[in-house]
Amino acid sequence: MDMDSLVALCKRRGFLFQSSEIYGGLQGFWDYGPLGVELKRNVREAWWRDMVTSHNELETAAGAPSAFEMTGLDCSIIMHPQVWKCSGHYDLFHDYMVDCRESKKRYRHDQVCGRWLTCKGQRIFVASDAPGNEGLELTQHKAMKFFNLRGKDLDSLTWEGPLVSLTTVSDFSQVLGPDAKTLGTLTPPREFNLMFKTIVGALGGEDDVVFLRPETAQGIFVNFKNVCDSTRVRIPFGIAQIGKSFRNEITPRNFTFRSREFEQMEIEFFCHPNTSPDWYRYWRDRRYAWYVNLGLAGERLRLRDHDKDELSHYSCGTADIEYAFPFLGPGEFGELEGVAHRGNFDLRSHMEGKLVHKGDDLVVESDAEGKPRHKGSGRDLSYFDDLTKERFVPHVIEPSAGADRATLAFLCEAYNEDEAPDENGKPTKRVFLKFHPRLAPIKAAIFPLVKKDGMPEIAREIYKTLKPHMTAFYDEKGAVGRRYRRQDEVGTPFCITVDSQTLQDGTVTIRDRDTLDQWRVSKDQCLAELQSRLQK
Ligand code: GAP
Numbered sequence: 001m002d003m004d005s006l007v008a009l010c011k012r013r014g015f016l017f018q019s020s021e022i023y024g025g026l027q028g029f030w031d032y033g034p035l036g037v038e039l040k041r042n043v044r045e046a047w048w049r050d051m052v053t054s055h056n057e058l059e060t061a062a063g064a065p066s067a068f069e070m071t072g073l074d075c076s077i078i079m080h081p082q083v084w085k086c087s088g089h090y091d092l093f094h095d096y097m098v099d100c101r102e103s104k105k106r107y108r109h110d111q112v113c114g115r116w117l118t119c120k121g122q123r124i125f126v127a128s129d130a131p132g133n134e135g136l137e138l139t140q141h142k143a144m145k146f147f148n149l150r151g152k153d154l155d156s157l158t159w160e161g162p163l164v165s166l167t168t169v170s171d172f173s174q175v176l177g178p179d180a181k182t183l184g185t186l187t188p189p190r191e192f193n194l195m196f197k198t199i200v201g202a203l204g205g206e207d208d209v210v211f212l213r214p215e216t217a218q219g220i221f222v223n224f225k226n227v228c229d230s231t232r233v234r235i236p237f238g239i240a241q242i243g244k245s246f247r248n249e250i251t252p253r254n255f256t257f258r259s260r261e262f263e264q265m266e267i268e269f270f271c272h273p274n275t276s277p278d279w280y281r282y283w284r285d286r287r288y289a290w291y292v293n294l295g296l297a298g299e300r301l302r303l304r305d306h307d308k309d310e311l312s313h314y315s316c317g318t319a320d321i322e323y324a325f326p327f328l329g330p331g332e333f334g335e336l337e338g339v340a341h342r343g344n345f346d347l348r349s350h351m352e353g354k355l356v357h358k359g360d361d362l363v364v365e366s367d368a369e370g371k372p373r374h375k376g377s378g379r380d381l382s383y384f385d386d387l388t389k390e391r392f393v394p395h396v397i398e399p400s401a402g403a404d405r406a407t408l409a410f411l412c413e414a415y416n417e418d419e420a421p422d423e424n425g426k427p428t429k430r431v432f433l434k435f436h437p438r439l440a441p442i443k444a445a446i447f448p449l450v451k452k453d454g455m456p457e458i459a460r461e462i463y464k465t466l467k468p469h470m471t472a473f474y475d476e477k478g479a480v481g482r483r484y485r486r487q488d489e490v491g492t493p494f495c496i497t498v499d500s501q502t503l504q505d506g507t508v509t510i511r512d513r514d515t516l517d518q519w520r521v522s523k524d525q526c527l528a529e530l531q532s533r534l535q536k
Helices: 003-012 034-053 081-087 132-146 149-154 217-221 224-230 272-295 345-352 403-414 455-466 479-487 502-507 521-535
Strands: 016-019 030-032 070-073 094-099 106-108 113-119 122-127 156-163 188-195 197-199 208-211 235-244 261-271 301-305 317-323 334-343 355-358 359-366 381-385 389-392 395-401 415-420 429-435 445-448 470-473 492-496 505-514 520-522
Touching: 003 016, 003 359, 003 415, 003 429, 030 034, 030 301, 034 235, 034 403, 034 445, 081 208, 081 217, 081 345, 094 429, 106 122, 113 132, 132 149, 132 156, 156 429, 217 235, 217 261, 217 395, 261 272, 261 334, 261 403, 272 301, 272 334, 272 395, 317 403, 334 403, 345 355, 345 359, 381 395, 389 455, 395 403, 403 415, 445 455, 445 479, 455 470, 455 492, 455 502, 455 521, 479 492, 492 521, 502 505, 505 521, 520 521
Parallel strands: 070 235, 445 470, 445 492
Antiparallel strands: 016 030, 094 106, 094 188, 113 122, 113 156, 197 208, 235 261, 261 395, 301 317, 317 334, 334 395, 355 359, 381 389, 415 429, 492 505, 505 520
């Protein structure tokens, strides 16, 4: 599948639009159109239902170390600035950027790659901001131009191995930037905090600076005690939250994959330190299975355990659930969700202050005068188990997913092309989105074969019966074959057609989007038939 076809379909059929498009757009921001909003709502609702509302805390779920409770939260986007100081985001949530003095473009240091080569006695690093095969082609093209070569002179370029990251290069004087014509135009890497700043209140001094949250997780940690005190939850339990997060990404790219405003679906699962490794494995496998059950199966989805040196400063185990998005190079995967064992880092940080590693321990970071660099709340966030009479700071397992990335992966996976007979019986190319029925924006479309003989009236009755139970679409315009194609293209699993036989025996045809099978049911059975098939 090529990404351009999907992007074009998303715009043409109202899944996704560039934000503020009539003003030229704003990089890193996206709007979900009439069908996109239904799709993303279905992703969020599937997550919330499967993780929170349908969870049965009275039984031990398959693979879980014990029974557990799940509850939800909806926190504010702007929180006290100390939250981000203690969490580490204020000091550490940054990327490195490099600027090009010639092209005036800005790049994320670790996203620029390139190849060393020698030609005409000169050794240079030709850089590109595209990975994979595209990067190889671009670097070759740039090198030919730089050395003023023609196609037949290709052999005079001596390449040193594959594309490598710009982070491996220390001397930028021999680097040909991704959009530059001369050498040495890239600035040394500079740190750039990804949190968006804003001001609270009318006067707006430095003391009134606040941040748009870069993750929903911290809102859960700072409410841990509120939830414990206001409900009867007992450890082990999880708090789930879905909400917007904001990151001032240096190079937003790849459609919605890396946006500056996006939505997260996060769970913070609180458990006893002794059982936390078992809970980590449970959540890692359960979250992977969630994507599989909704259709992301096969070799495009993988679960990857982080190596020890990849782990965050607080984590003793992390796995990524990754998808082979079509815009990535061969063999490359992009992160859909991270499942992290965070120990007691977060709750302790909000009690004591920002923590740092000292040997194997976590200690409060101190300033030059020996005081905490960022002071915690001082509130006791430990948990007292009244059955075992034990007090402890719970360990946390965090499955952290992106609603937009999941939606994009479901769109990519759903995109299919095949051949099917058109209205004249001639085999023609068909584009269809093979969504899992739970995710499909429209569940059923209802057509009268022709706009006469009482067919529209029957079709409208069926539409009225379905509408309170599912998203349905009524269409009486144009050839029926074309109406089928339009529904296939937006992933509607079932089309119901009222035809001349309906007038005789009261049956209608139902057509399956994927198999193109058609069968007849009584017009009064449409709702029951669809409900049973949509639940499969
Ligand atoms: N609380 C942990 C946390 O936020 P993360 O790996 O930075 O971890 C979790 O983000 C998920 O949020 C990612 O796996 C991804 O799905 C989504 N995400 C992160 N940055 C994103 C961005 N710029 N655009 C879209 N989704 C993003």
